[in-house]
Amino acid sequence: MAHTREEKLAALSRVLDVLERLRVDCPWDREQTIESLRTNTIEEVYELSDAILKGQHEELKKELGDVLLHIVFYSQIAQEQGDFDLADVCHALCDKLIYRHPHVYGEATAESTDIVLERWEELKRKEKDGNKTVLSGVPSSLPALIKAYRIQDKARGVGFDWEQPEEVWTKVREELDELQEAITSGSVEDTEAEFGDFLFSIINVARKYKVNPDDALERTNEKFIRRFGYVEARSAELGHQSLRELTLGQMDELWDEAKRKGL
Numbered sequence: 001m002a003h004t005r006e007e008k009l010a011a012l013s014r015v016l017d018v019l020e021r022l023r024v025d026c027p028w029d030r031e032q033t034i035e036s037l038r039t040n041t042i043e044e045v046y047e048l049s050d051a052i053l054k055g056q057h058e059e060l061k062k063e064l065g066d067v068l069l070h071i072v073f074y075s076q077i078a079q080e081q082g083d084f085d086l087a088d089v090c091h092a093l094c095d096k097l098i099y100r101h102p103h104v105y106g107e108a109t110a111e112s113t114d115i116v117l118e119r120w121e122e123l124k125r126k127e128k129d130g131n132k133t134v135l136s137g138v139p140s141s142l143p144a145l146i147k148a149y150r151i152q153d154k155a156r157g158v159g160f161d162w163e164q165p166e167e168v169w170t171k172v173r174e175e176l177d178e179l180q181e182a183i184t185s186g187s188v189e190d191t192e193a194e195f196g197d198f199l200f201s202i203i204n205v206a207r208k209y210k211v212n213p214d215d216a217l218e219r220t221n222e223k224f225i226r227r228f229g230y231v232e233a234r235s236a237e238l239g240h241q242s243l244r245e246l247t248l249g250q251m252d253e254l255w256d257e258a259k260r261k262g263l
Contacts, residue, residue, distance in 0.1 A: 044070060145199075178197065179195055231243070
């Protein structure tokens, strides 16, 4: 059963009370700075991502709490430094959301998600402190795969994209041919460059067919881990001390067993 608005506000107030006390009474919490928390925040967001992919609601609730803690923590430190507080963070967020949703809070209309996203990017660039160029809003520290997806999606927002999903396959075949040529030439530098171009084109395929490539790859990673773990376990059951004692053919047979079991 959902809590009332008053109960939610009381719960957030409790978080503020707890953190304020920790900043005074706990040596570790007292020593933290905005800079020292950064790497922990990144870790917490990845743990949240894991919980989302696993579909575990209790774990999701826990990880959301950890991320909320960091938001409140940064705001508390900023308040102590006289810069801003949690209320300023919330008001800035609301002002931004209202400004970027003129089809909800203004006279504009939007009949599709694509129109909403295109207008969102246009409004971001018009803001006082908005992005000066189309791609400047992509964080440089993003993991390369996610960064490529965001770059392509932002370019799409201003019309730099294939009109039909099928058209991207021509680019994939072109990049694959260039990669194979680079491999044949023996140039490590050219091979790396062409491999990057090939991966970029594959990510474009995923985007055009509305597949998140990071999610897709992570699902494949988890599937490989499950099946490889099965191969290791079955190998031990068969009396082998190490997988190295098995031939590749034997490992393939155990791998197929794992597939048949739905792993």
